[in-house]
Structure formats: C-alpha cells, structure tokens
Amino acid sequence: MLVLLAPVPAVLGMASRTSAARRFASPRTTRAVSAAPVLRAARAGRPLWHGFAAGATTSASAGGTRTLISDDPSNNVTPYIEKLVGRNLHLIPNHPLFIIKRKIEGYFAELGISFEIFDSLDPVVTCTACFDDLNIPPGHPARKPSDTYYLSEGTLLRTHTSAHQSELMRRGHERFLCTGDVYRRDEIDASHYPAFHQMEGVRLMDVADMPAQLSRDEWLASDACARTAAELKGTLEGLVDALFGPVEKRWVEAYFPFTEPSLELEIFFQGDWLEVLGCGVIHSEVLAKCGLEHRHGWAFGLGLERLAMILFSIPDIRLFWTEDTRFTSQFASGEVVKFQPYSKYPECYKDVAFFVPETWEENDFMELCRECGGDLMENVKMIDEFTNPKSGKRSLCYRIVYRSMDRSLTNEEVDEIQFQLREKVGPKLGVELR
Numbered sequence: 039m040l041v042l043l044a045p046v047p048a049v050l051g052m053a054s055r056t057s058a059a060r061r062f063a064s065p066r067t068t069r070a071v072s073a074a075p076v077l078r079a080a081r082a083g084r085p086l087w088h089g090f091a092a093g094a095t096t097s098a099s100a101g102g103t104r105t106l107i108s109d110d111p112s113n114n115v116t117p118y119i120e121k122l123v124g125r126n127l128h129l130i131p132n133h134p135l136f137i138i139k140r141k142i143e144g145y146f147a148e149l150g151i152s153f154e155i156f157d158s159l160d161p162v163v164t165c166t167a168c169f170d171d172l173n174i175p176p177g178h179p180a181r182k183p184s185d186t187y188y189l190s191e192g193t194l195l196r197t198h199t200s201a202h203q204s205e206l207m208r209r210g211h212e213r214f215l216c217t218g219d220v221y222r223r224d225e226i227d228a229s230h231y232p233a234f235h236q237m238e239g240v241r242l243m244d245v246a247d248m249p250a251q252l253s254r255d256e257w258l259a260s261d262a263c264a265r266t267a268a269e270l271k272g273t274l275e276g277l278v279d280a281l282f283g284p285v286e287k288r289w290v291e292a293y294f295p296f297t298e299p300s301l302e303l304e305i306f307f308q309g310d311w312l313e314v315l316g317c318g319v320i321h322s323e324v325l326a327k328c329g330l331e332h333r334h335g336w337a338f339g340l341g342l343e344r345l346a347m348i349l350f351s352i353p354d355i356r357l358f359w360t361e362d363t364r365f366t367s368q369f370a371s372g373e374v375v376k377f378q379p380y381s382k383y384p385e386c387y388k389d390v391a392f393f394v395p396e397t398w399e400e401n402d403f404m405e406l407c408r409e410c411g412g413d414l415m416e417n418v419k420m421i422d423e424f425t426n427p428k429s430g431k432r433s434l435c436y437r438i439v440y441r442s443m444d445r446s447l448t449n450e451e452v453d454e455i456q457f458q459l460r461e462k463v464g465p466k467l468g469v470e471l472r
C-alpha cells in the first residue's frame with residue numbers, strides 16, 4: 039500500500055494512510071487499492087441492518103462482547119478484531135477521538151444549517167450498503183476478502199462510514215454527520231491499525247435552488263453543479279481552518295465511484311502535503327438508487343485518527359486503544375492539548391524469511407502478526423525479496439518490530455510470540471520457512 043509521506047518520524051509519518059481516492063481508483067490504475075482494506079461476519083438470525091442508535095455503548099470495556107466469528111465460509115473476522123468492535127472510542131468522553139468529533143460537530147453547528155448527528159450506527163453492514171449503493175462494482179478491489187472483514191458473503195464490518203449514506207438519505211435525512219469505527223485489513227505501522235474511525239458528512243441542496251431534470255452531462259456543466267462544489271469547498275476549507283488554524287491548503291482531483299466530481303483536500307503541515315479528507319458532489323446514480331434522482335448534494339469522509347494524531351501530536355495509532363491512564367488522563371480537559379509521551383520503551387526486532395505460494399496475500403501475514411502479538415507489534419515490513427532463478431520460488435523476508443506502548447518487554451515474551459508466529463505461518467499461509 040502506498041504511503042503519502044516518506045520518512046516515518048514524528049506525527050506526520052503516522053498520519054499517513056493510503057489515500058482514500060487511490061483506494062477507489064479504477065483497478066487498472068491502482069496498486070494501493072489491491073493492497074488495501076476488507077471485512078467479515080454475522081451470526082445466524084441476526085438482522086443485517088440494526089436500527090439507528092441500537093445497542094450503542096459508551097463503555098471502553100464493552101468491546102468484544104458480541105459474537106462476530108462464525109463458521110460461515112466467508113467469515114474472516116479474527117478474535118483480535120472481534121474484541122475491538124464495541125469499544126466505540128469516539129463515544130468515550132474526553133478521548134481524543136471524541137474531542138475531535140465534537141469539535142467538527144461544533145463547527146457544523148455554527149454554520150447555522152442544522153446537521154443531524156449519527157454516531158451509534160451498527161458497524162456490521164451489508165455489502166449492498168457498503169459497496170453496491172455507492173456504485174462500487176462487483177469485483178472491485180475494495181471488496182476483496184484480503185482487505186475486508188466479512189461476516190458472511192453479504193455482511194461485513196463497514197470499511198467506511200460512507201456505508202450509511204444511502205440508507206440515511208433513503209430515510210429522508212438531508213443533512214447529517216455520521217461517525218463510527220471502520221475496519222480494514224491492512225499493513226502494520228505507526229499509522230495503520232485494522233480499526234479506525236471516520237466521519238461522514240452529507241448535505242442535500244435545497245430543491246428550490248437546483249434544476250431538477252438534467253442529464254448527467256448537463257448537470258456537470260451546470261452552474262448548479264459548480265455552486266454545489268463551491269459550497270462544499272468553502273465548508274470544508276472552513277472546517278480545516280477551525281481545526282488547524284489558517285493553514286495552506288490545496289484541492290486535488292480524485293476519483294470515488296460515489297461522487298462526481300471527486301476531490302481531496304490536502305494541507306501543508308510540517309513541510310509536507312497531507313491529505314485530510316475525500317469528498318465530492320454525490321453521484322447521480324447514488325441518488326437515483328435512493329429514489330432521489332431529482333436531488334443534488336455533496337458528501338465528504340474524513341479519518342479521525344489522522345486528524346487527532348496531528349492535532350494532539352500522538353505518535354502511534356495504537357495509543358488510541360490504550361486504557362493506560364498515563365494516556366487517557368492527559369485529555370481530561372476535553373480540549374486539544376499536545377500529548378506528552380510518558381516514555382518510549384525499547385524496541386526489539388526479529389526477522390522471519392519464507393518462500394511464499396502463488397496465492398500469497400501480505401495482509402494475511404499482517405493479520406497473523408496481530409493475532410500472535412497484538413498491540414506489541416509496532417511495525418512489520420518486508421526488507422528483502424528475491425526469486426530463486428532455478429526453482430522460480432519467491433522468498434520474502436519481513437522485519438517485525440516489537441514495542442509496548444506501556445512497559446518494557448522481556449526477551450522471553452518476544453521470543454515466545456516470534457516462536458508462535460513461526461509455528462503458525464506455515465500451516466496457515468502455506469509458506470515454507472527458510
């Protein structure tokens with residue numbers, strides 16, 4: 039997967055996640071998409087769509103209380119992921135993600151157009167909601183099980199909060215902000231974690247201001263489309279100023295199947311351009327699928343961790359999940375404050391090399407690392423690759439960096455995790471250890 043900012047140090051490296059638009063780029067032009075996110079899981083008898091606000095919990099310890107793993111052949115949810123579902127970090131008062139969420143909601147409240155708030159929608163959604171409704175075609179790489187956690191063939195852990203757009207619009211909501219945890223199988227480093235949080239914003243424009251029956255081309259060439267895009271840009275530039283102060287910004291053309299035109303907003307931060315959100319004018323086909331062919335509007339999606347890592351100077355995405363009071367107590371004021379690292383414990387690294395089968399998917403290895411080492415896995419990176427010219431076999435060597443956020447690790451415990459990983463990687467992923 040591509041990383042936006044090259045060197046990893048400090049907050050910037052961490053703030054980088056695969057560009058949202060690259061994830062959705064057409065399969066021909068992307069490589070990030072193929073290495074990106076995915077989902078799984080649902081119990082028999084469980085409704086596919088849970089009502090709004092149903093079963094929401096604000097307790098940090100409530101995670102893992104729900105069974106998402108089943109013997110459904112499509113189910114690829116792991117115990118590690120199951121424990122994260124229900125943690126709802128964005129609902130815990132004075133958690134940095136909660137503080138950012140509130141700040142953004144506050145900005146929209148001050149605009150004088152009321153946006154409804156949804157922040158307790160069920161993260162288990164249908165493929166229809168997550169992909170079909172958004173014009174993401176069958177076979178699109180964003181749907182791959184190597185990238186997404188599936189509960190069953192038709193249900194998954196949402197990969198983005200856009201999964202709620204259509205359902206909410208269908209129910210008559212015209213202006214809303216929708217926040218939630220999203221899940222993607224992904225690489226392991228300071229800015230990538232298999233669960234993170236997004237906020238979606240949607241605004242349908244007033245009927246009276248918009249021409250009703252236009253062909254798609256007429257719409258794209260129309261003043262109304264230009265006005266919608268201009269309003270979108272102005273609103274989001276204002277949001278970024280409200281969060282970061284007046285920063286240098288630029289708009290970059292992007293591609294999302296569910297908007298047209300599509301854009302990304304970048305800010306200049308500590309010497310680099312950093313993507314902060316994806317957005318666009320809602321695609322006419324997305325609206326038509328909601329029975330809203332006569333309407334127009336805009337939408338955006340942003341990642342809360344990325345913003346919080348910058349604003350609070352939080353250097354590692356794993357910190358958001360810690361219950362260590364040395365972390366949580368720092369944000370008791372409910373304000374944006376700079377995080378004071380309480381200690382940097384020593385790292386320890388181990389390499390593992392193996393021949394891989396044709397069917398190799400790197401994200402499967404990342405998942406196994408998380409399964410064995412949990413949050414002690416700080417970084418997993420391929421450091422060597424070669425193909426044996428005689429046998430044609432491909433060999434990969436990965437470096438695994440272990441570090442706890444909260445304490446010093448002993449050699450024995452790291453050796454034990456590495457041993458388990460070596461034991462499991464052959465049978466689980468069909469590799470041959472070297």
Ligand code: DAH
Nearest residue numbers: 058198316317318337338339
């Ligand atoms: N769903 C996109 C993602 O996860 C972000 C996004 C882009 C949301 C454009 C939107 C949008 O609503 O209009 O990367």
